[in-house]
Amino acid sequence: MTIFIVTVAIIALLFALYLSTSVLKESMGNDKMKEISVAIQEGAMAFLNREYKTMLPIAIVIIVLLILFTEFGIASAIAFAIGAVFSALAGYMGMYIATRANARTTNAAQSSLKKALVIAFKGGSVMGMGVVGLGLLGVSLLYIFVAKGNPDMIPAIDSFAFGASLIALFARIGGGIFTKAADVGADLVGKVEAGIPEDDPRNPAVIADNVGDNVGDVAGMGADLFESFAATSIAAMLLGSTLLGSTGVMLPMMLGACGIVASIIGTLFIYTGNESNPQACLNRSLYSSFLLSSIAAFLLTKYMLPDHNLAFYIAIQVGLIANIVIGKITEYFTSSDFSPVKKIAESSNTGAATNVIYGFSVGLESTGMPILVIIAVVAVAYFVPGGGEYGFYGIALAAMGMLSMAGTIVAIDAYGPIADNAGGIAEMAGLDPKVRKVTDQLDSVGNTTAAIAKGFAIGSAAITAIALFSAFAQRAELKTLDVLNPVVMVGLLFGAMIPFLFCAYSMRAVSTAAFDMIKEVRRQFREIPGLLEGKAKADSKKCIDISTKAAIRQMILPGLLAPVSIFVVGFGIAIFSPENALLAIGGMLVGGTASGVLLALTMANAGGAWDNAKKYIEGGAQGGKGSEAHVAAVVGDTIGDPFKDTSGPSLNAVIKVMGTLSLIIAPIIAGMIH
Template structure:
């Protein structure tokens, strides 16, 4: 076991204090947000309904996920290894899961109160500046909490377990990633089912505005923004933070010994200062474009982060890798650790900046790709969908190329040393995450401003037939502008989250190889003395057919996971469409404002369906690597991870940017272009937007935690796979049995999902036939 020196212990303690200070800053920002005015009584009533719906959903979701957490907590004890490590890893798993859940709940809780305050600010002079400030500082609270809890968890584990901390932190990262994936999938199904149902019935069929209070799905739509975009994304970025730290500490210990164990913590601690700077300097000046102000705050804070990380590297690290005590073979490496570490952090920061620009280009309301998608609305919904798909495919190639270039840069900095290159990839991820506080603030800005527009529209009204309508055009335009900015920031943060996921997964790939190597050494396995089949199971050569099978299965899992998520939204949205149609049909007074829609019923349907559907993708993510690893071996499992990373980055960017382009194309038409609201072009873009909703807010973002969950599961089971396949306790019957059980669980969940789909189709057919029968009934004319 590696024991930390007194100076390193002091540094880790200081980092823990910085973590606590970050939480104190979050509390201060929270208080500033809550001090803002709350608007009219009507606004407060609507906001209250959203708050209650979001809290009820997350509470029920956490009760469901607690079962998974308890089961996994017990299973972690069964893994081979030292008893103290197993206990620490299991406890760390619970803390990672609880921290991820807490971050998600905090994001939801504050966003459902900030939306009301942004809507109220828009009705006053200077409302644009004040509304943007409230929305961004709301995200700042969550961002500082991500930094604080992530640093605190890592620092405490390092202080307690010291050299064994990376093994314990595997559990911390796994808990954070597992909860984030479930929250992403469940929240994504909820929000997009409500959104699609509201748009299809409200906008397309009834011709009423998006957030018209007569639409029974509006409250559920606003609830979904908070449980999906706020809670889900906050948990997603927290687990990215935790998982990247885990990979960096594992590889850092192998490459640099004690210095490598502490330096990644120093880099991420820099992120606390960067987050404070970014939140405080991001201000919309007068009529300035809100996106420009956010970009300015991001780039300035990112530059500060790169400089501070470089200073830390030159102060803390030596000028040579010789004598650092790492276990990796660095023979022939003559580079200066201070220089390569600083440049690796710069690579991560530059990667974030490039992806910010690239995603903004493909999804922004003033960029050529989105303007092109909007222009295709003149020829119908089909061309809108096709052009959006084209934008998504093209943007995925460029984004994947940029991420690949960052990984290649790390390899070149390492002078060809694979282990050092993997550590530098992890440091690049840490460098990217120095901006995580600002990234979370950017993401939360989107749903808060979107909710604010919805609350204003429902409270004030936009329909001329509403006798209470008294729309303030300036306030409405302010909120529309903020919402458009929010759409772009959400797309940007999804792109950055994807890049973070790929860097973390690549670094975890190296951690997996380290775990396999240690397991082979512990069991004293002589690969050359094994049979040809078992030797192939341990081989990483891509030319090996069985390893190539693993690559194919990894890529296929990403496609299957995405399909399950989108299919779940389709079923839930269908139920919402029928419910909203029923309310309009059975209660004609809704359209004349004489009857109030039953908002609660739609919220209940979304809650029920999303909680029912989230288990299938989650079980697939957890069980697929277990089935491949125990069934085929550690070599094919490495191929499985490679295939999942490669397919995952392309699929996630494609889904996110297609959806973002469709969303903002709709905004362009609604601003009066190509016929404006109510035109055929508008109807076409609404269809495109509804197709893009599950793309960008359900399946796409959920791929980020998916690939990290599969990497962490593989990392955790690697020693057991080696032990059962080639170690002294080799037991091929047990190994195959575990693989079969995992495969049965995964495919059993998929079969159950198919059965639910069949039942949903039958119910929809019965509803459609009943509606046709009602429409065919002759009208009865009463004779006086």
């Protein structure tokens, strides 16, 4: 089985290489389109390189600590390093192609919507295959060469998930700060103050905005779901190793491998059909991957778990179904086809205040149904296999079922920024308005798929966090958490506070960076003669530099908040009472997961709803562009930008980094008891 798993992981990476080659063969269009695309490429790669260099000293310190203080020493350090490097590599691969697929998509849009869709989706699929391929390859190779294929040695490789978590946390925060500083500056000064269109080449922040789409929604989302894939795999392997031995370890990896095969086949469905409906094409890919993953799960459980096959199949299947259901719920609350977004647009007629109030209420309301779905998944996955250890393993398999579709979900998500960039390039290059209509059609679908992918990321993060908590409880030898115990209650409240503090710091970082961006755009409009008249060229490199420096500087504090809190609380209390330290960490994980998931859903869905309400008005509703409702909607969308693209999605990484770090320190503190 291990040979099959490694082979599938390599096939995923080879398929990503094939897709990359296919995209790069396409024409980038005229010189102006090439110039704009290269500027986006250079800005995105420069930011990513600086971000990774900034994280390197932190990673080195952690490697030294792992060698000195963990049970498995060098093995744990190797696993951490591979997790971090593979996560960074996945982001780099995805963004390299995404920033080269944009102009090619624009050029294809001049002749065919379907061709433009295929190029954009191929570009996104490179990210999808990179995430699942590297994730499965890392886990399987560590199991073979570090754990030596011994189920009892799984704890030696659990820091792989922590390495992935650390990169994902900073990728989400840094990318989110970058993109929203540029977006807010471009919108408030360009669209509201100067009254020029979106993606107008006269706006110096437009290139930075397009760079931000890639560092936030491609590299950031890729790192986020790579982390989920790694953390869920490790948690399921840990729980399965004590319950079912090698079979319990192999099943999660086999699910991941079969999910990759399903995603590759699902990718091929993008080419079928003659209709020019991008959403229908993407849906075919999604639903075919779902169906194939379901069939594979049934066959795997029947073959590998003959005594429990139906119960564990049901656990996996509810995870798969949750993907579709959470996606539909997210679409309802964030798509302009449904009443929540239309009512936000209607509320914009009475000003920005009513737009913001109604939009925030939609975000709050949107938490209800996804949480009920998550509750149902946890309940079914726990009780159907029989509860206890079998139930916790069932929860981990449900999370693995969700993430078996990660290749397709990431591909659909990464398609969005490519389509968005394609529209920006069409505008900046002065192409025929018909081209922009085609790219706008692709982009409108991308907005919906981005919101659905965020819902998937949050839902999978919640189930992953529960699986990580189960693994932590096993390693810490915790049987119960008594909320009447003040240590548990204090830990719970402290953990619940962390997502709120994190959002405060990350939102403030966007505000600070956006302030600098706004000043720079205003300065250029004021000081560069003829810029607003289209007779001079904007200095876009200055705006990219502002976003880059601000993101790198501002990401450190929120990025360190969660891991440092777990570390300080755990070892601070362990000095006096190791037993209470484990109880406090358990409380922190419960509180952080509960508040983090709810806050993430609120912010991501409110931001998505505000964004699409603005686009709905720009499409002609409520007076259209330039109306009072439009001005109000732009304000709401600007507030929603850091909600949906910085703080909200970054909370996924926050709750998972708490869980992966707890797995590492639990045995250290438990050893202090004995």
